[in-house]
Amino acid sequence: MTDSPTIWTKHFAAAGDQMIFMGAFFRNIFRSGFEWNELIRQSYIIGYKSFSLVGITGFILGFVLTLQSEPTLKAFGAESFVPSMVAISVIREIGPVIIALICAGKISSSIGAELGSMKVSEQIDAMEVSGANPVQYLVVTRILASIIMIPLLTLMADALAMLGGFAASNISNEVNIQLYFSKAFSALGFADLIPAVSKTIFFGFAIGFVGCYKGYNSDRGTESVGVAANSAVVSASLWIIVLDAIAVQLTSVFAYN
């Protein structure tokens, strides 16, 4: 009983800290001296680091989904629906969420660890003391880079998932590639693509923001680098799942009514 108020205060304090950090991020986007080079470098790093992992995951996603659903749909004589079923489920839901979760593990943790070690080794303090703006240089660039790169990575994964689906259909019987894709996309409309892509933008924000927040605010001592990396993955994953639930609700209200 006596513990509960302190736990709540801690949570509220942490939430408040995050709001302040978010405020600092938004304020610093529009400051003069935007770090274009660093933004490009970070985007490159994020894209390059996750490119193969995300690509392979996407391909296998489509491949496995097709293999799994083909026999079932065949029993109903509906195997021609396989391409569109894969397209809808991957592009609308599975693709964005799985890729975002993978990137939470890959990108959030590496941002958390990098900024955490910069904090511990006093590099962030050194930037601040020199009169430079570490939020602008380190935080703004990393968050914006993941906002840009996560949607692009997801689109790439979606495309490869379709390719994987095509490859899987080709195992049992020969399928014409044009026919496959025209079937796949016949079921998809803008109503599917816009909410799907817009939620990946929020996922990208969550991945970059949580990584930066955990790293930038890590404690002194080397063990806190590991803590920052680890808790970045945990919270970023949680954010993604919650954001996805919200996005699904919003889409069903706005897009399908």
Place this chain on the structure above:
Amino acid sequence: MIQNRESLANKVSVGSKEAVVSIRNLKKSFGSKHVLSDINMDLFKGENLVVLGKSGTGKSVAIKCMVGLLTQESGSLKIFGKEVKDLSEEDLKSLRIKVGFLFQSAALYDSMSVEQNLEFPLTRVLKMTDKNEIRHRIEELLEGVGLLDAIDKMPSDLSGGMRKRVGLARTLIMKPEIMLYDEPTTGLDPITSREISELILEMQRKYHTSSVIITHDMACARITADRMLVMSNGEFMAEGNYEQLENGPNELVRSFFK
């Protein structure tokens, strides 16, 4: 005789010299751990003030308060006559441009080469754009610390002493009016150590820099110190020049010189 706080504070405020830093009754704790209990000191324009003290007495904490990295609980800390904790973000930034800080850990930016480390404050803070001028200034400073040939190296390829010297160059490149050196010569060989001490003196002579030098290196202290303070249990317990402290009455103070 251990001078008490009152006489220490009075003594340093007397005199015609202008105090660029002036600290009164500064207190700082972390949680229940009291680190600084009552700090009183002045740093006068153009002087080198050496601070001695056992490990963990709060020397680094004290100079971090001076640049607003940490905030004191109570007491006053004025730099150029302005209370640091009350400065606006803009004023704090312009103060930080005038105050150089050498970190005990050097704090080089790991992801940047030595050249980029030195370039960082020039382009970001001083907003210099002339590539030749930047390059010239970087080479001049690296030459000063004897590391011109390391200009393209990454911090991870440098030894501890080299990192320290690059950190020093990165701070001095801003030509600060006040320099806060946190153990500038620790971990260096005696020869390099001596060179760094000479460099500190040169900064003082050339640019009239006022410096606080935290050190355990008595050779460095002897070369650089105009005045020395000894910190113990979160306050300054003795003051004087090198000879006065070396031959002073206090056993603890004398033990630093052995």
